[in-house]
Amino acid sequence: MFKQAKKIMEEQGFSFIATGEVIGERPMSQRKKAMEFLEKKAGLEGKLLRPLSAKLLKETEIEKKKIVDRKKLLAISGRSRKKQIALAKKYGIEDYPTPAGGCLLTDPAFSKRLKELLEKQEKITENDIALLFVGRHFWHKNVKIVVARNEEENKKLHKLKKDGNIIIELEDIPGPTTLVRGGAQEAINKAKRLTKRYSSAARRKKQVRFKKC
Structure with a gap:
């Protein structure tokens, strides 16, 4: 270290x-x-x-x-x-x-998140570090996707959204907020799939609608 x-x-x-x-x-x-x-x-x-x-x-x-x-x-x-x-x-x-x-660095889950961030992102900000403490973390190539685990984390992801980021949420169905650190369509599609996966209400439906902000 x-x-x-x-x-x-x-x-x-x-x-x-x-x-x-x-x-x-x-x-x-x-x-x-x-x-x-x-x-x-x-x-x-x-x-x-x-x-x-x-x-x-x-x-x-x-x-x-x-x-x-x-x-x-x-x-x-x-x-x-x-x-x-x-x-x-x-x-x-x-x-x-x-x-x-x-020390958080001895926590396997947190250290894995930090290691991935250091490997995939050249410039790291305080906002990026704060995001490590929130939600479930995924990557699509070099685009980070974070899915909230509860209502409190839904709010935190909105606060941590930066310019160029996209928020994905389900329309008219309870579910998590998902933050996408970039606008690549493939990453957005993956974020939608993850949002549906972590919503018990959405999983029961064949088709769901999403909203972006």
Whole structure:
């Protein structure tokens, strides 16, 4: 993961990488020596900032160059999440993963989605990353198709729609919202088939009508 992040950092011209790691939070990978070893192995010595535990670690190049003010960094350690939760409350952050939920990249389904996105799409935006958390994901060549799983996700797909995207929905029949990241007719046809497949009401009918927006 660090090697991939380093590659992106260099390609995009960034100065450093920051992570949310905390010393002692995980008994194996987040011991001080293990963290230093991983930093060195990835070729990121001095360029990997861990803001939550920075004052318990060696000063990085970023801090020495005053790009980041070390005085404002923290010295959190241990498995308790109380300090992190207090920080979130202080800054008004309410929507965050459940503590101790683990890294999403270790989740097979999520990592598969991310891997496919990196392989099939050159330019990735924050919107594309947000979409990874929503619905069932499919591809038609290099066109992504996402089918919502419930009413809440139907609304999210409408919000995540970008210029050039198409929303497919069933007419007069309950069913999922489907987002198509492109206008190729073959992709739209596949999206329609998927929309029908995931609607129990539509599956019982030979013919259904769709609407696009």
